[in-house]
Amino acid sequence: MEVKSIIFVCLGNICRSPLAEGIAKKYAKEYNLDLKIDSAGTGNWHVGEAPCSDSIKIGKQKGIDISNQRARLIQKEDFSNFDLVIALDDKNLRDLKNLGCKNPIKIGDFGCKGEDVPDPYFFNGFEGFDKVYEMIEVCVKNLIKDKSYKR
Numbered sequence: 202m203e204v205k206s207i208i209f210v211c212l213g214n215i216c217r218s219p220l221a222e223g224i225a226k227k228y229a230k231e232y233n234l235d236l237k238i239d240s241a242g243t244g245n246w247h248v249g250e251a252p253c254s255d256s257i258k259i260g261k262q263k264g265i266d267i268s269n270q271r272a273r274l275i276q277k278e279d280f281s282n283f284d285l286v287i288a289l290d291d292k293n294l295r296d297l298k299n300l301g302c303k304n305p306i307k308i309g310d311f312g313c314k315g316e317d318v319p320d321p322y323f324f325n326g327f328e329g330f331d332k333v334y335e336m337i338e339v340c341v342k343n344l345i346k347d348k349s350y351k352r
């Protein structure tokens with residue numbers, strides 16, 4: 202199956218998955234790929250909000266602007282509208298399965314030895330966002346560049 206669309210899913214859709222969306226869009230552009238890329242959360246606390254200020258900040262430092270994104274809740278339709286549904290950690294993966302998503306994949310399987318991308322919402326300040334960004338970037342770059350998303 203040729204993959205034409207990818208959605209990244211975390212808990213709040215304000216810290217990790219907006220970065221994954223922004224990084225994936227950057228690489229899709231760089232590699233001239235016509236991909237629909239989006240992100241969403243399994244929790245509704247922050248629906249309609251911009252990404253958290255530290256995710257916007259680390260994105261800016263690395264050269265991507267995610268400030269125009271707005272958080273939204275994952276919908277059942279997303280499971281048929283997107284070819285790949287990619288969870289940022291194990292809990293997101295389990296929640297997606299419980300919501301009826303048949304084949305969600307964990308982002309860490311694309312380059313971080315299956316590791317969870319830690320939830321930075323509970324970090325103490327900006328420290329740690331660099332690691333989160335690096336983890337997401339390694340995995341998303343592999344996913345896009347190596348076309349390992351063709352499954």
Ligand code: 4NP
Binds near residue numbers: 247322
């Ligand atoms: P995210 O981080 O899943 O990376 O967007 C979180 C944001 C908000 C909450 C949890 C995680 N929250 O509990 O409100």
